[in-house]
Amino acid sequence: MNTGTLTQAILEFPDNRLLIDLCGEYDRNLTDIEARTGVQILRRGNQLAVHGTDEAIAEATEVLQHLYERLEQGREVSRGDIDREFRLSDDAGQAPDEQLDMFGSGKVEIKTRKKLIEPRTDAQKAYVKALFANELAFGIGPAGTGKTYLAVAVGVNMLITGLVDKIILCRPAVEAGERLGFLPGTQEEKVDPYMQPLYDALNDFLPGKQQAKMREEKIIEIAPLAFMRGRTLSNAFVVLDEAQNATTMQMKMFLTRLGEGSRMVITGDRTQIDLPRGVPSGLADAERLLGKVDGISFNYFTAKDVVRHPLVAKIIDAYEKDVEQS
Incomplete structure (x- = not known):
């Protein structure tokens, strides 16, 4: 006090x-x-x-x-x-963020069918501006900072305003430290547990019936990363979530799917890699190789950008400090 x-x-x-x-x-x-x-x-x-x-x-x-x-x-x-x-x-009293200066100041909003989304932090604000300004953008940082949520919101905005013809959302189907075993059901039912966070984001931005119709007509696709092989994605807004769990070859495969009129967003958290021991993360390689390529933006988040329960930021800080001390 x-x-x-x-x-x-x-x-x-x-x-x-x-x-x-x-x-x-x-x-x-x-x-x-x-x-x-x-x-x-x-x-x-x-x-x-x-x-x-x-x-x-x-x-x-x-x-x-x-x-x-x-x-x-x-x-x-x-x-x-x-x-x-x-x-x-x-x-407000801190030095201006270079990313914010690059795209100008002012109110940043994302209009969707169900709600108006407004970034809560300067890092989120810069990220949203980068998504609108670049054909390929990376959002890297801890869980709960809105990386995927804001990317999906921008994708929905671009879809309903006619800037893209479809939305494609994908994730690597990698288990988060657990063995889920054999999953019964159709191909879609098998991968649904991995894709649920993407469904949750879409539900916030599009009415249920409209979303179901768009998925039926393949205007919105939600699929594992492996399903992207061999495709050229044109006039689409494509999001790769949990990219830290993509291998180097998977990341290269995904990035080279970029087609005419498309936008790509890659989100990930370097502290939550679930790949087998000894398998390098494709996200780390992409940072190293593409960090200075014109037309590609990298936006970074920290624990202070967490917009979930306040305790989440404290938990992330505690784990980060433990890693630094070990």
Whole structure:
């Protein structure tokens, strides 16, 4: 909690209905902001009285005003929006990211059929801009940083706006430290457990019936990496997820599928390689060989970009520190 001389600031909000939404159910949004800043927020009519140190009040006030402006634009305010405001506020005083400068500043949004997606961190913001600007892009970092989620969102956006004709999502079918054994059923049923995270992302962006129709018509394909061999992928948005589990030969095979009018995104986490001992990761080789090739972007994430439960970032930090010390 902040220390120092306590003061008070009064914020006035002209639309009482929007103020109710700003506060959230049972003032949950205010409670979140209080916990993040150490201030106390009291509601008085159409005003909010913010008590705390000058620094804490300034931070809380900025977040409250940005969230209210969001409501004035007809948007909702969720706990994720509050988290994004704090994350972007924390990064505001740091040196500008080269990737952000390259593509200009301003609001970054991804429109899909079901929702509007907004990056929560500067690293996510730079990544989304890179996906729109490059035909081949890499997103590398720990789990929970939105690498795959944002890539699929951009793919859906490009599909519904006519920039591509289809979406192809694939993963290496490698077991994560487990032996799943023989899986009964059709070919699709056998690989579904590996592909479930991709289905989950799609479900957030497309209505169920529309998604089912697109999959039936092969406008959206979800398949193991091995199924890409021999294909030339034209006018498609192609995502390779969990790329750290692709071998060097698989990675080369995948990258050379890139066809006219297509975009490719490769996502992976170098700390979660499930390949057999002694088999090098194709993601590491791609970084080494392609890092300086024009037209290919590499965006990196850290534990501070994790947008899952706050404990996930702490868990990742703990494991990274253990690796560094061993």
